[in-house]
Amino acid sequence: MQDKPRKGVNMTTVAKDRQDVGELNPLLTVKTVAGILGIHVRTVWRLAAMAEMGEGSFPKPIRIGAKTIRWRRSDLEQYLNTLAAEVSR
Numbered sequence: 001m002q003d004k005p006r007k008g009v010n011m012t013t014v015a016k017d018r019q020d021v022g023e024l025n026p027l028l029t030v031k032t033v034a035g036i037l038g039i040h041v042r043t044v045w046r047l048a049a050m051a052e053m054g055e056g057s058f059p060k061p062i063r064i065g066a067k068t069i070r071w072r073r074s075d076l077e078q079y080l081n082t083l084a085a086e087v088s089r
Helices: 011-020 030-037 041-052 073-087
Strands: 069-072
Touching: 030 041, 030 069, 030 073, 069 073
Parallel strands: none
Antiparallel strands: none
């Protein structure tokens, strides 16, 4: 009996996306954002929903198509820097 492939984040893809996050890839997918933050994709969506309601400082995604949503790499970097500054206080 064969095991079914697991659905979710493919860590090989996330690792590759982390390398591609340079100048050529300023827009990040939800899977890449989740991989960078070390959280589940659903948690990214929850944080984004909270930010839409004015709760928290998670960066808001941008819609670039009918079903295509991305985060700016610069917004995510700023968010991480803000978190790091809050932790170091």
